[in-house]
Amino acid sequence: MSESFERYRSNFLREVEEKVEEGEWVKMCMQCGVCAGSCPFGPHWEHSPQKIFMMIRAGKREEVLSSDSMWMCTSCYNCIVRCPRKLPITHIMHGLANYSHRLGMAPKGQPTRQFAKLFWDNLVKKGRVNELKLTMKHYFRNGFSAGIREAMAMKEIGQGMMKAGRINPMEFFGGHAVKDLSGFHAMLAKAREIEDRKKGFSD
Amino acid sequence: MEKDIATNQTILVIGGGIAGISAALEAAECGRQVILAERNALLGGRTLQLYRYFPKMCHPTCGLEINLRRIKANRNLRVLTMTEVVGVSGRRGSYRVKMKIHPRHVNEKCTACGDCASAVSSEIPNRLDYGLGKTRAAYLPHAMAYPMRYVIDPSIVGTEEGKRARQACRVGAVDLEMKEETIEIEAGSVIWATGWKPYDASKIQPYGYGRFPNVITSVEFERLADPGGPSGGRLLRPSDGKEAKNVAFIQCAGSRDENHLRHCSRICCMASLKQTRYVSEASDAKSTVYYIDIRAIDRFEDFYRKVQEDPSVSFVKSKVASISLDEASGDLFLNGVDTEGYHRYANRHDLVVLAIGMEPESLGMALPEDVVTDSSGFIEGGFGAGAASSPLDVNRSVQSATSAALFAISDIHRISATEEAS
Numbered sequence: 001m002s003e004s005f006e007r008y009r010s011n012f013l014r015e016v017e018e019k020v021e022e023g024e025w026v027k028m029c030m031q032c033g034v035c036a037g038s039c040p041f042g043p044h045w046e047h048s049p050q051k052i053f054m055m056i057r058a059g060k061r062e063e064v065l066s067s068d069s070m071w072m073c074t075s076c077y078n079c080i081v082r083c084p085r086k087l088p089i090t091h092i093m094h095g096l097a098n099y100s101h102r103l104g105m106a107p108k109g110q111p112t113r114q115f116a117k118l119f120w121d122n123l124v125k126k127g128r129v130n131e132l133k134l135t136m137k138h139y140f141r142n143g144f145s146a147g148i149r150e151a152m153a154m155k156e157i158g159q160g161m162m163k164a165g166r167i168n169p170m171e172f173f174g175g176h177a178v179k180d181l182s183g184f185h186a187m188l189a190k191a192r193e194i195e196d197r198k199k200g201f202s203d
Numbered sequence: 204m205e206k207d208i209a210t211n212q213t214i215l216v217i218g219g220g221i222a223g224i225s226a227a228l229e230a231a232e233c234g235r236q237v238i239l240a241e242r243n244a245l246l247g248g249r250t251l252q253l254y255r256y257f258p259k260m261c262h263p264t265c266g267l268e269i270n271l272r273r274i275k276a277n278r279n280l281r282v283l284t285m286t287e288v289v290g291v292s293g294r295r296g297s298y299r300v301k302m303k304i305h306p307r308h309v310n311e312k313c314t315a316c317g318d319c320a321s322a323v324s325s326e327i328p329n330r331l332d333y334g335l336g337k338t339r340a341a342y343l344p345h346a347m348a349y350p351m352r353y354v355i356d357p358s359i360v361g362t363e364e365g366k367r368a369r370q371a372c373r374v375g376a377v378d379l380e381m382k383e384e385t386i387e388i389e390a391g392s393v394i395w396a397t398g399w400k401p402y403d404a405s406k407i408q409p410y411g412y413g414r415f416p417n418v419i420t421s422v423e424f425e426r427l428a429d430p431g432g433p434s435g436g437r438l439l440r441p442s443d444g445k446e447a448k449n450v451a452f453i454q455c456a457g458s459r460d461e462n463h464l465r466h467c468s469r470i471c472c473m474a475s476l477k478q479t480r481y482v483s484e485a486s487d488a489k490s491t492v493y494y495i496d497i498r499a500i501d502r503f504e505d506f507y508r509k510v511q512e513d514p515s516v517s518f519v520k521s522k523v524a525s526i527s528l529d530e531a532s533g534d535l536f537l538n539g540v541d542t543e544g545y546h547r548y549a550n551r552h553d554l555v556v557l558a559i560g561m562e563p564e565s566l567g568m569a570l571p572e573d574v575v576t577d578s579s580g581f582i583e584g585g586f587g588a589g590a591a592s593s594p595l596d597v598n599r600s601v602q603s604a605t606s607a608a609l610f611a612i613s614d615i616h617r618i619s620a621t622e623e624a625s
Contacts, residue, residue: 032455032495036547037524037539038409043547051545082409082524084460 012059019199021095025087029053035079045072049089065105070097071112127178132171214611215390217288220248222589223396224270225604231280240286245348254429256597257477258506271349291571298390306381308355313376315351322371332426336433341368392611395582399561399590402457409525416442420559428481440554442533447554454494458560466579468594471558472498476510483515490516493523561594585610
């Protein structure tokens, strides 16, 4: 008896409600399918938001958290605009992506995730995005020769950006930072502490 | 001691649709004095604009005939048509009601012979057909109109055509000098039978109503199916007049949607199921119903089962995400994902019917302080009759009207009893 009972306990839904940003909205989904049909990336990912929400309610923890669908979201907000129940679908998808990343269950080598991580690490260092280093890190992610090839292919755009003042080559040496860098770091650490306490992470 | 006392025993019913007629008759047949005010030139409201209604697939003229006989037989009921209520002030027991009577330009001598219509050639959009068809500018609003009197459209008053209509009338019924009148009456109780209106479908942007000619609403489809309608009862699509062979019905068009109407309009599922019958009875055409879930309320589940057995009708469990147009053929592609299996589809149809949601007609009207509405604008608390109080079908509108009539009667009694006691 207890086994079949366990199957129908919505433990994972509860976990999502507690630990995923905007996760408490998931139960409001009525499975109409408008988000799935409105998504411009729709045919190209495995699980549409509609399907993800149903999987959460069905307790498919592994499949949901290791899915790459959340990482495919381009934040076009078409689903939010059309959802008849006004679920913040885009935000839930980002919340799920973040949660699976923290758990270490996100798919390895997923390009959006890789870039998001590069961007975050870059930003955190100085409190400002170092465009030059971000671009270089991104180009050279697959080794030196691949990086040169990619950089050469994008040469003209890069030069144009330098002319327009969008990229400064001097950023290579350190780069600019926010005024109170240690205060910025303390703020991030505090935010992280609050988030960890809320979501039950101990590290 | 200050108390609400009924200074007047008259019951005013606002709106002459099926609910208003029923409420007015119930109260009048109980011996109360009743005034029934209707904005249009005839009684019957939106029920009369239906081809047939569920579940017995009867024609609205049948029920109307019975009600018209009751109206004609009752001396307590006064019917005012082309009368718009513009202001209700006061409170329960003593209301002052301001009404505007629009000129019909035809007086009570009219014998409905139709000579004025024959004398006139200019045409106006037919209101009964939601503007799909046209009618002469001198017209009888419906074959079973009550009152059975022609109407001269204001657009031809003061023109040569207007004069021709007057000359054609052998009984002197055409009165081009008729002016708009404003009257004020007192009433002890007011029943709001103001009814509903279809939600503005062009606001549902992804469905392309107003941009794609072959996307129509369910109320317009009723007119297409009606032999008295603009296409003589043939299901001809608006873009090229071809017979529709592959009709899609989209449920919850505007309803159950926080971006549009937050309530379930309740009748649309049954209306679409009924309309699939029009399709299968007319020809070998197919129907497809796109739905979130079918809400065949109450005992109507039987009707749903019968439609499910019909091989020409299929069901897709999905709210359609968007519609795109095939310019060459005028056909439409319905895009979405099916909830039963999550299959992506782009289905071609030659006519799309939006099962449009119901909105209270009283939205935007100035209601007196003691009339309370819910979050969708429907009138709560007894004095709303029919679709003014909630999205209701014909059957339930009549029930709700009877209840409103009882409320009104007991109200004028209770309040006048208080007066005697004090």
